Amino acid sequence: MKKIILLIILVVCLAACGANESPVASSEEMQEDAVNAKPQIQEEGPEAILDWVDFIQWDGNYYIALDSAVLADPEKIGEKAGEVAFNVSDNINSTSYKLKNGDAAFWEPGTELYYVEGLPDLLAAKDPAEINGYSLYVNEAKSGGYPQHFKDLKLEEIAKIEIYDLFLYDNFSSPELLNMLEDEQDVQEFLKILKGEHAPQDPELIRNPPDPEIYAAVLHNGEDIARKFHIYKEGKQWLWYPWDREFLPAETGSFIKK
Template identity: 45%
Template structure:
Protein backbone atom coordinates (compact mmCIF):
# COMPACT_ATOMS: atom_id res chain seq x y z
CA UNK A 1 0.00 0.00 0.00
CA UNK A 2 1.42 3.37 -0.98
CA UNK A 3 -0.17 6.66 -0.02
CA UNK A 4 2.31 8.98 -1.70
CA UNK A 5 0.47 11.95 -3.17
CA UNK A 6 2.91 14.80 -3.34
CA UNK A 7 6.53 15.58 -3.44
CA UNK A 8 6.67 17.13 -6.90
CA UNK A 9 6.38 15.80 -10.40
CA UNK A 10 8.78 14.35 -12.94
CA UNK A 11 9.09 16.86 -15.81
CA UNK A 12 8.74 15.36 -19.26
CA UNK A 13 8.95 16.70 -22.75
CA UNK A 14 5.54 15.29 -23.64
CA UNK A 15 2.46 17.47 -23.18
CA UNK A 16 0.73 14.65 -21.41
CA UNK A 17 1.11 10.99 -20.59
CA UNK A 18 -0.82 8.48 -22.64
CA UNK A 19 -1.85 5.08 -21.38
CA UNK A 20 -3.15 2.76 -24.06
CA UNK A 21 -5.38 -0.09 -23.00
CA UNK A 22 -6.13 -2.45 -25.84
CA UNK A 23 -9.06 -4.68 -24.99
CA UNK A 24 -9.54 -7.55 -27.41
CA UNK A 25 -11.85 -10.53 -27.19
CA UNK A 26 -10.24 -13.65 -25.74
CA UNK A 27 -10.31 -15.59 -28.97
CA UNK A 28 -10.38 -12.71 -31.42
CA UNK A 29 -7.79 -12.61 -34.21
CA UNK A 30 -7.55 -10.62 -37.41
CA UNK A 31 -5.66 -13.46 -39.11
CA UNK A 32 -7.52 -15.55 -41.62
CA UNK A 33 -8.18 -19.17 -40.76
CA UNK A 34 -8.84 -22.04 -43.16
CA UNK A 35 -12.20 -21.75 -44.95
CA UNK A 36 -12.78 -18.24 -43.62
CA UNK A 37 -14.04 -15.86 -46.25
CA UNK A 38 -12.56 -12.43 -46.92
CA UNK A 39 -15.83 -10.88 -45.80
CA UNK A 40 -15.64 -12.74 -42.50
CA UNK A 41 -12.08 -11.50 -41.97
CA UNK A 42 -13.11 -7.89 -42.56
CA UNK A 43 -16.07 -8.23 -40.21
CA UNK A 44 -13.74 -9.62 -37.56
CA UNK A 45 -11.34 -6.70 -38.01
CA UNK A 46 -14.20 -4.24 -37.65
CA UNK A 47 -15.43 -6.01 -34.52
CA UNK A 48 -11.96 -5.83 -32.96
CA UNK A 49 -11.67 -2.14 -33.86
CA UNK A 50 -14.95 -1.43 -32.07
CA UNK A 51 -13.70 -3.26 -28.97
CA UNK A 52 -10.45 -1.29 -28.88
CA UNK A 53 -10.47 1.55 -26.33
CA UNK A 54 -7.97 4.35 -25.77
CA UNK A 55 -7.63 5.70 -22.26
CA UNK A 56 -5.72 8.96 -21.79
CA UNK A 57 -4.13 9.44 -18.38
CA UNK A 58 -3.95 13.22 -18.10
CA UNK A 59 -1.30 15.20 -16.29
CA UNK A 60 -2.75 18.34 -14.64
CA UNK A 61 -1.53 21.07 -16.99
CA UNK A 62 -2.42 24.37 -18.63
CA UNK A 63 -1.07 25.60 -21.96
CA UNK A 64 -0.67 29.39 -22.04
CA UNK A 65 1.07 31.66 -24.54
CA UNK A 66 3.17 28.85 -25.94
CA UNK A 67 4.33 27.55 -22.55
CA UNK A 68 3.30 24.27 -20.93
CA UNK A 69 2.52 24.72 -17.20
CA UNK A 70 2.23 21.68 -14.90
CA UNK A 71 0.62 21.58 -11.47
CA UNK A 72 3.26 22.09 -8.75
CA UNK A 73 1.77 19.90 -6.04
CA UNK A 74 4.66 20.49 -3.66
CA UNK A 75 4.15 24.27 -3.58
CA UNK A 76 1.44 26.66 -2.37
CA UNK A 77 1.21 30.43 -2.17
CA UNK A 78 2.87 31.74 0.96
CA UNK A 79 0.26 34.53 1.14
CA UNK A 80 -2.99 35.16 -0.68
CA UNK A 81 -1.93 38.69 -1.54
CA UNK A 82 0.89 37.21 -3.65
CA UNK A 83 -1.64 36.57 -6.38
CA UNK A 84 -1.34 38.86 -9.36
CA UNK A 85 -3.69 40.08 -12.08
CA UNK A 86 -5.85 37.88 -14.27
CA UNK A 87 -3.81 37.08 -17.39
CA UNK A 88 -6.15 34.84 -19.33
CA UNK A 89 -8.79 32.11 -19.21
CA UNK A 90 -9.03 28.44 -20.04
CA UNK A 91 -10.41 27.96 -23.54
CA UNK A 92 -10.92 24.19 -23.58
CA UNK A 93 -11.10 21.32 -21.07
CA UNK A 94 -9.45 18.21 -22.51
CA UNK A 95 -10.49 15.55 -20.00
CA UNK A 96 -13.78 13.92 -21.06
CA UNK A 97 -13.64 15.77 -24.38
CA UNK A 98 -10.54 14.44 -26.15
CA UNK A 99 -9.81 10.75 -26.78
CA UNK A 100 -7.36 11.20 -29.63
CA UNK A 101 -3.81 10.40 -28.40
CA UNK A 102 -2.40 12.45 -31.28
CA UNK A 103 -4.27 15.62 -30.38
CA UNK A 104 -1.95 18.63 -30.49
CA UNK A 105 -2.29 20.82 -27.40
CA UNK A 106 -3.25 24.43 -28.12
CA UNK A 107 -2.95 27.67 -26.16
CA UNK A 108 -5.81 27.87 -23.67
CA UNK A 109 -6.11 24.09 -23.28
CA UNK A 110 -6.24 22.64 -19.76
CA UNK A 111 -6.43 19.05 -18.61
CA UNK A 112 -9.17 19.44 -16.00
CA UNK A 113 -10.32 23.07 -15.77
CA UNK A 114 -13.52 24.20 -17.47
CA UNK A 115 -13.74 26.77 -20.22
CA UNK A 116 -13.67 30.30 -18.77
CA UNK A 117 -11.62 29.41 -15.66
CA UNK A 118 -9.44 32.43 -14.85
CA UNK A 119 -5.65 32.25 -14.97
CA UNK A 120 -3.64 34.54 -12.70
CA UNK A 121 -0.04 35.69 -12.59
CA UNK A 122 1.90 35.40 -9.33
CA UNK A 123 3.87 38.31 -7.87
CA UNK A 124 7.64 37.74 -7.77
CA UNK A 125 7.12 34.36 -9.46
CA UNK A 126 7.24 34.91 -13.24
CA UNK A 127 7.55 31.18 -13.98
CA UNK A 128 4.20 30.41 -12.35
CA UNK A 129 0.54 30.95 -13.03
CA UNK A 130 -2.30 30.23 -10.59
CA UNK A 131 -5.92 29.08 -10.60
CA UNK A 132 -8.33 29.63 -7.72
CA UNK A 133 -8.80 26.33 -5.88
CA UNK A 134 -10.40 26.08 -2.41
CA UNK A 135 -8.80 22.67 -1.85
CA UNK A 136 -5.32 24.29 -1.69
CA UNK A 137 -3.87 26.13 1.28
CA UNK A 138 -4.20 29.90 0.69
CA UNK A 139 -6.76 29.31 -2.04
CA UNK A 140 -4.81 28.82 -5.28
CA UNK A 141 -3.26 25.94 -7.20
CA UNK A 142 0.14 26.80 -8.65
CA UNK A 143 1.34 25.79 -12.12
CA UNK A 144 5.03 25.90 -12.99
CA UNK A 145 6.42 26.45 -16.50
CA UNK A 146 7.71 23.06 -17.60
CA UNK A 147 11.17 24.30 -18.69
CA UNK A 148 11.77 25.48 -15.09
CA UNK A 149 10.69 22.25 -13.46
CA UNK A 150 14.13 20.74 -13.05
CA UNK A 151 15.32 23.81 -11.14
CA UNK A 152 12.45 23.89 -8.64
CA UNK A 153 12.88 22.35 -5.14
CA UNK A 154 10.10 19.76 -5.35
CA UNK A 155 11.45 17.38 -2.71
CA UNK A 156 12.28 17.70 0.95
CA UNK A 157 15.98 17.15 0.26
CA UNK A 158 15.87 20.35 -1.81
CA UNK A 159 14.40 22.46 1.01
CA UNK A 160 16.79 24.74 2.91
CA UNK A 161 15.55 23.65 6.31
CA UNK A 162 17.49 26.36 8.14
CA UNK A 163 15.40 28.93 6.25
CA UNK A 164 12.08 27.46 7.39
CA UNK A 165 10.70 29.85 10.02
CA UNK A 166 7.14 28.53 10.31
CA UNK A 167 5.32 25.24 9.79
CA UNK A 168 1.54 24.94 9.55
CA UNK A 169 -0.47 21.72 9.79
CA UNK A 170 -3.76 21.44 7.90
CA UNK A 171 -6.45 18.88 7.23
CA UNK A 172 -6.73 17.55 3.68
CA UNK A 173 -10.43 18.28 3.28
CA UNK A 174 -11.83 20.08 0.24
CA UNK A 175 -11.37 23.29 2.24
CA UNK A 176 -8.22 22.79 4.35
CA UNK A 177 -8.58 23.65 8.04
CA UNK A 178 -5.59 24.99 10.00
CA UNK A 179 -4.84 22.65 12.91
CA UNK A 180 -1.56 23.97 14.30
CA UNK A 181 1.22 26.53 13.82
CA UNK A 182 4.74 25.47 14.79
CA UNK A 183 7.41 28.10 15.43
CA UNK A 184 10.14 29.10 17.86
CA UNK A 185 11.77 26.37 19.95
CA UNK A 186 9.04 23.88 19.06
CA UNK A 187 9.92 24.38 15.40
CA UNK A 188 13.53 23.31 16.03
CA UNK A 189 12.30 20.11 17.68
CA UNK A 190 9.89 19.45 14.82
CA UNK A 191 12.65 19.86 12.20
CA UNK A 192 14.80 17.33 14.06
CA UNK A 193 11.97 14.80 14.03
CA UNK A 194 11.65 15.21 10.27
CA UNK A 195 15.38 14.77 9.75
CA UNK A 196 15.42 11.65 11.94
CA UNK A 197 12.88 9.85 9.78
CA UNK A 198 13.92 6.23 9.21
CA UNK A 199 13.39 3.94 6.25
CA UNK A 200 11.05 0.99 6.92
CA UNK A 201 12.85 -2.25 7.84
CA UNK A 202 13.65 -4.67 5.04
CA UNK A 203 10.77 -6.88 4.00
CA UNK A 204 7.06 -6.22 4.12
CA UNK A 205 5.89 -4.27 7.11
CA UNK A 206 2.41 -4.57 8.57
CA UNK A 207 -0.08 -2.07 7.17
CA UNK A 208 -3.28 -0.96 8.81
CA UNK A 209 -6.47 -2.09 7.11
CA UNK A 210 -8.06 1.28 7.87
CA UNK A 211 -7.60 4.39 5.75
CA UNK A 212 -4.80 6.57 7.16
CA UNK A 213 -5.29 10.02 8.63
CA UNK A 214 -3.66 12.48 6.24
CA UNK A 215 -2.30 15.90 7.20
CA UNK A 216 -0.85 18.66 5.05
CA UNK A 217 2.43 20.14 6.26
CA UNK A 218 3.33 23.60 4.91
CA UNK A 219 6.90 24.85 5.34
CA UNK A 220 7.32 28.63 5.08
CA UNK A 221 10.55 30.44 4.24
CA UNK A 222 11.17 33.97 2.95
CA UNK A 223 10.07 32.85 -0.56
CA UNK A 224 6.69 33.86 -2.05
CA UNK A 225 5.80 30.15 -2.16
CA UNK A 226 5.75 27.56 0.63
CA UNK A 227 6.70 23.89 0.46
CA UNK A 228 3.83 21.42 0.79
CA UNK A 229 4.09 17.77 1.90
CA UNK A 230 1.83 15.20 3.54
CA UNK A 231 2.19 13.30 6.81
CA UNK A 232 0.21 10.12 7.46
CA UNK A 233 -0.99 8.37 10.60
CA UNK A 234 -1.52 4.74 9.71
CA UNK A 235 -2.95 3.03 12.76
CA UNK A 236 -0.53 4.80 15.11
CA UNK A 237 2.47 4.58 12.79
CA UNK A 238 3.47 8.01 11.51
CA UNK A 239 5.15 8.24 8.12
CA UNK A 240 5.76 10.48 5.14
CA UNK A 241 7.47 10.60 1.75
CA UNK A 242 10.34 13.10 1.60
CA UNK A 243 11.46 10.91 -1.31
CA UNK A 244 10.77 7.27 -0.51
CA UNK A 245 8.68 6.19 2.45
CA UNK A 246 10.11 7.11 5.86
CA UNK A 247 8.77 6.28 9.30
CA UNK A 248 8.50 9.09 11.85
CA UNK A 249 8.76 9.06 15.63
CA UNK A 250 5.49 8.89 17.51
CA UNK A 251 6.47 12.24 19.04
CA UNK A 252 5.37 13.88 15.82
CA UNK A 253 1.77 13.38 16.96
CA UNK A 254 2.14 16.23 19.48
CA UNK A 255 2.62 18.65 16.59
CA UNK A 256 -0.30 17.56 14.43
CA UNK A 257 -2.97 19.23 16.55
CA UNK A 258 -2.79 22.13 19.08
Protein backbone atom coordinates in the same frame (compact mmCIF):
# COMPACT_ATOMS: atom_id res chain seq x y z
CA MET B 1 40.94 -32.47 -73.51
CA LYS B 2 38.41 -30.55 -75.63
CA LYS B 3 35.64 -31.69 -73.27
CA ILE B 4 37.55 -30.29 -70.29
CA ILE B 5 38.08 -26.92 -72.01
CA LEU B 6 34.42 -26.71 -73.02
CA LEU B 7 33.36 -27.54 -69.46
CA ILE B 8 35.54 -24.75 -68.04
CA ILE B 9 34.12 -22.24 -70.55
CA LEU B 10 30.58 -23.32 -69.64
CA VAL B 11 31.21 -22.82 -65.91
CA VAL B 12 32.66 -19.34 -66.52
CA CYS B 13 29.67 -18.35 -68.66
CA LEU B 14 27.17 -19.57 -66.10
CA ALA B 15 28.96 -17.63 -63.36
CA ALA B 16 28.88 -14.48 -65.47
CA CYS B 17 25.18 -14.92 -66.21
CA GLY B 18 24.46 -15.46 -62.53
CA ALA B 19 26.32 -12.26 -61.66
CA ASN B 20 24.27 -10.30 -64.20
CA GLU B 21 20.97 -11.68 -62.89
CA SER B 22 21.77 -11.11 -59.18
CA PRO B 23 23.96 -8.01 -58.80
CA VAL B 24 25.36 -7.19 -55.36
CA ALA B 25 23.17 -4.59 -53.64
CA SER B 26 24.69 -1.23 -52.74
CA SER B 27 24.90 -0.17 -49.09
CA GLU B 28 22.12 2.38 -49.72
CA GLU B 29 19.85 -0.31 -51.15
CA MET B 30 20.58 -2.60 -48.21
CA GLN B 31 19.65 0.15 -45.75
CA GLU B 32 16.42 0.85 -47.65
CA ASP B 33 15.53 -2.84 -47.58
CA ALA B 34 16.19 -2.94 -43.85
CA VAL B 35 13.87 0.01 -43.27
CA ASN B 36 11.14 -1.49 -45.42
CA ALA B 37 11.49 -4.76 -43.54
CA LYS B 38 10.64 -3.19 -40.16
CA PRO B 39 7.22 -4.24 -38.86
CA GLN B 40 4.57 -1.53 -39.11
CA ILE B 41 2.75 -0.58 -35.92
CA GLN B 42 -0.91 -1.37 -36.25
CA GLU B 43 -3.65 0.01 -34.02
CA GLU B 44 -5.67 -2.87 -32.72
CA GLY B 45 -8.63 -2.99 -30.37
CA PRO B 46 -10.04 0.02 -28.49
CA GLU B 47 -8.16 3.29 -28.22
CA ALA B 48 -5.50 3.52 -25.54
CA ILE B 49 -6.38 5.27 -22.30
CA LEU B 50 -4.11 8.28 -21.87
CA ASP B 51 -2.62 9.18 -18.51
CA TRP B 52 -2.49 12.97 -18.61
CA VAL B 53 0.04 15.05 -16.71
CA ASP B 54 -1.54 17.87 -14.69
CA PHE B 55 -0.91 20.79 -17.04
CA ILE B 56 -2.28 24.08 -18.35
CA GLN B 57 -1.45 25.42 -21.81
CA TRP B 58 -1.31 29.22 -21.74
CA ASP B 59 0.30 32.03 -23.74
CA GLY B 60 1.98 29.42 -25.92
CA ASN B 61 3.67 27.86 -22.87
CA TYR B 62 3.18 24.47 -21.24
CA TYR B 63 2.69 24.80 -17.48
CA ILE B 64 2.98 21.78 -15.17
CA ALA B 65 1.65 21.46 -11.62
CA LEU B 66 3.92 22.32 -8.70
CA ASP B 67 2.37 19.75 -6.40
CA SER B 68 4.45 20.63 -3.35
CA ALA B 69 4.29 24.41 -3.79
CA VAL B 70 2.07 26.75 -1.78
CA LEU B 71 1.72 30.46 -2.33
CA ALA B 72 2.98 31.82 0.98
CA ASP B 73 1.07 35.08 0.63
CA PRO B 74 -2.17 35.13 -1.41
CA GLU B 75 -1.68 38.89 -1.81
CA LYS B 76 0.92 37.95 -4.43
CA ILE B 77 -1.86 36.97 -6.82
CA GLY B 78 -1.70 39.39 -9.73
CA GLU B 79 -4.04 40.24 -12.56
CA LYS B 80 -6.36 37.67 -14.05
CA ALA B 81 -4.79 35.89 -17.01
CA GLY B 82 -8.00 34.32 -18.25
CA GLU B 83 -9.98 31.12 -17.84
CA VAL B 84 -9.61 27.47 -18.74
CA ALA B 85 -11.39 26.82 -22.03
CA PHE B 86 -11.21 23.04 -22.42
CA ASN B 87 -10.80 19.98 -20.19
CA VAL B 88 -8.58 17.59 -22.13
CA SER B 89 -8.76 14.47 -19.95
CA ASP B 90 -12.56 14.29 -20.17
CA ASN B 91 -12.73 14.78 -23.92
CA ILE B 92 -9.55 13.65 -25.68
CA ASN B 93 -8.22 10.12 -26.03
CA SER B 94 -5.77 10.54 -28.88
CA THR B 95 -2.02 11.11 -28.83
CA SER B 96 -2.30 13.14 -32.04
CA TYR B 97 -4.24 15.94 -30.32
CA LYS B 98 -2.43 19.28 -30.45
CA LEU B 99 -2.74 21.44 -27.36
CA LYS B 100 -4.27 24.90 -27.62
CA ASN B 101 -4.12 27.91 -25.33
CA GLY B 102 -6.71 27.46 -22.60
CA ASP B 103 -6.42 23.66 -22.51
CA ALA B 104 -6.01 22.01 -19.11
CA ALA B 105 -5.66 18.39 -18.12
CA PHE B 106 -8.21 18.35 -15.31
CA TRP B 107 -9.66 21.82 -14.71
CA GLU B 108 -13.18 22.55 -15.85
CA PRO B 109 -13.86 25.32 -18.37
CA GLY B 110 -14.29 28.62 -16.59
CA THR B 111 -11.63 27.96 -13.93
CA GLU B 112 -9.94 31.29 -13.32
CA LEU B 113 -6.22 31.66 -14.01
CA TYR B 114 -3.97 34.36 -12.55
CA TYR B 115 -0.44 35.62 -12.89
CA VAL B 116 1.75 35.74 -9.77
CA GLU B 117 3.46 39.03 -8.95
CA GLY B 118 7.24 38.79 -9.03
CA LEU B 119 7.15 35.21 -10.34
CA PRO B 120 6.71 35.40 -14.12
CA ASP B 121 7.27 31.66 -14.58
CA LEU B 122 4.19 30.76 -12.54
CA LEU B 123 0.48 30.56 -13.24
CA ALA B 124 -2.14 30.16 -10.50
CA ALA B 125 -5.46 28.35 -10.84
CA LYS B 126 -8.17 29.36 -8.37
CA ASP B 127 -8.72 26.32 -6.15
CA PRO B 128 -10.72 26.50 -2.89
CA ALA B 129 -9.45 23.03 -1.93
CA GLU B 130 -5.82 24.23 -1.90
CA ILE B 131 -4.00 26.00 0.93
CA ASN B 132 -4.35 29.77 0.44
CA GLY B 133 -6.83 29.19 -2.37
CA TYR B 134 -4.65 28.58 -5.44
CA SER B 135 -2.90 25.69 -7.18
CA LEU B 136 0.41 26.69 -8.73
CA TYR B 137 1.82 25.79 -12.14
CA VAL B 138 5.26 26.51 -13.56
CA ASN B 139 6.41 26.97 -17.14
CA GLU B 140 7.99 23.58 -17.82
CA ALA B 141 10.97 25.21 -19.51
CA LYS B 142 11.76 27.00 -16.22
CA SER B 143 10.77 24.24 -13.78
CA GLY B 144 14.36 23.46 -12.78
CA GLY B 145 14.41 26.53 -10.56
CA TYR B 146 11.61 25.24 -8.34
CA PRO B 147 12.77 22.21 -6.30
CA GLN B 148 9.89 20.09 -5.03
CA HIS B 149 11.55 17.31 -3.01
CA PHE B 150 12.34 17.44 0.69
CA LYS B 151 15.94 16.39 0.07
CA ASP B 152 16.46 19.48 -2.09
CA LEU B 153 15.42 21.98 0.59
CA LYS B 154 17.82 24.00 2.72
CA LEU B 155 16.37 23.07 6.08
CA GLU B 156 18.48 25.62 7.94
CA GLU B 157 16.41 28.32 6.21
CA ILE B 158 13.03 27.02 7.41
CA ALA B 159 11.65 29.58 9.87
CA LYS B 160 7.98 28.62 10.12
CA ILE B 161 5.90 25.46 9.72
CA GLU B 162 2.12 25.35 9.33
CA ILE B 163 0.06 22.20 9.87
CA TYR B 164 -3.24 21.84 8.00
CA ASP B 165 -6.10 19.38 7.95
CA LEU B 166 -6.78 18.90 4.24
CA PHE B 167 -10.28 17.37 4.43
CA LEU B 168 -9.49 15.48 1.21
CA TYR B 169 -12.60 13.33 1.60
CA ASP B 170 -14.87 16.37 1.92
CA ASN B 171 -15.23 18.31 -1.32
CA PHE B 172 -16.99 21.19 0.41
CA SER B 173 -14.29 22.09 2.93
CA SER B 174 -11.17 24.19 2.55
CA PRO B 175 -7.95 23.25 4.38
CA GLU B 176 -8.01 24.19 8.06
CA LEU B 177 -4.95 25.56 9.84
CA LEU B 178 -4.38 23.42 12.94
CA ASN B 179 -1.02 24.60 14.23
CA MET B 180 1.71 27.11 13.45
CA LEU B 181 5.28 26.53 14.58
CA GLU B 182 7.26 29.75 14.73
CA ASP B 183 9.48 29.17 17.75
CA GLU B 184 12.89 28.02 16.52
CA GLN B 185 12.99 25.10 18.95
CA ASP B 186 9.58 23.83 17.81
CA VAL B 187 10.58 24.16 14.16
CA GLN B 188 13.81 22.25 14.69
CA GLU B 189 12.09 19.50 16.68
CA PHE B 190 9.57 18.92 13.92
CA LEU B 191 12.27 18.93 11.23
CA LYS B 192 14.25 16.44 13.32
CA ILE B 193 11.26 14.10 13.25
CA LEU B 194 11.01 14.40 9.47
CA LYS B 195 14.74 13.79 8.98
CA GLY B 196 14.93 10.79 11.31
CA GLU B 197 14.54 7.10 10.60
CA HIS B 198 11.73 5.49 12.59
CA ALA B 199 10.46 1.95 12.95
CA PRO B 200 6.76 1.23 12.35
CA GLN B 201 4.70 1.38 15.52
CA ASP B 202 2.41 -1.52 14.64
CA PRO B 203 3.39 -3.92 11.81
CA GLU B 204 -0.19 -5.19 11.61
CA LEU B 205 -1.39 -1.71 10.67
CA ILE B 206 1.20 -1.66 7.88
CA ARG B 207 -0.16 -4.90 6.43
CA ASN B 208 -3.80 -3.86 6.75
CA PRO B 209 -3.89 -0.06 6.93
CA PRO B 210 -7.19 1.70 7.62
CA ASP B 211 -8.28 4.75 5.64
CA PRO B 212 -5.80 7.51 6.50
CA GLU B 213 -6.27 10.93 7.97
CA ILE B 214 -4.39 13.33 5.72
CA TYR B 215 -2.62 16.48 6.85
CA ALA B 216 -0.10 18.85 5.31
CA ALA B 217 3.05 20.37 6.74
CA VAL B 218 3.91 23.63 4.96
CA LEU B 219 7.53 24.70 5.34
CA HIS B 220 8.27 28.43 5.01
CA ASN B 221 11.73 29.87 4.36
CA GLY B 222 10.71 33.50 3.88
CA GLU B 223 10.28 33.23 0.11
CA ASP B 224 7.06 33.68 -1.84
CA ILE B 225 6.75 29.92 -2.38
CA ALA B 226 6.48 27.55 0.59
CA ARG B 227 6.81 23.76 0.34
CA LYS B 228 3.99 21.37 1.26
CA PHE B 229 4.34 17.72 2.31
CA HIS B 230 1.50 15.38 3.18
CA ILE B 231 1.48 13.67 6.56
CA TYR B 232 -0.70 10.57 7.00
CA LYS B 233 -2.15 8.87 10.04
CA GLU B 234 -3.26 5.28 9.50
CA GLY B 235 -4.72 4.10 12.78
CA LYS B 236 -1.89 4.74 15.25
CA GLN B 237 0.79 4.89 12.57
CA TRP B 238 2.13 8.21 11.28
CA LEU B 239 3.98 8.26 7.96
CA TRP B 240 4.85 10.39 4.96
CA TYR B 241 6.42 10.12 1.50
CA PRO B 242 9.42 12.46 1.06
CA TRP B 243 10.34 10.09 -1.78
CA ASP B 244 9.58 6.58 -0.62
CA ARG B 245 7.40 5.73 2.36
CA GLU B 246 8.92 6.75 5.68
CA PHE B 247 7.44 6.03 9.11
CA LEU B 248 7.07 8.74 11.73
CA PRO B 249 6.98 8.36 15.53
CA ALA B 250 3.93 8.74 17.75
CA GLU B 251 5.15 12.16 18.92
CA THR B 252 4.27 13.50 15.47
CA GLY B 253 0.72 13.77 16.76
CA SER B 254 1.75 16.33 19.38
CA PHE B 255 2.37 18.85 16.58
CA ILE B 256 -0.97 18.20 14.90
CA LYS B 257 -3.68 19.68 17.06
CA LYS B 258 -7.35 19.24 16.25
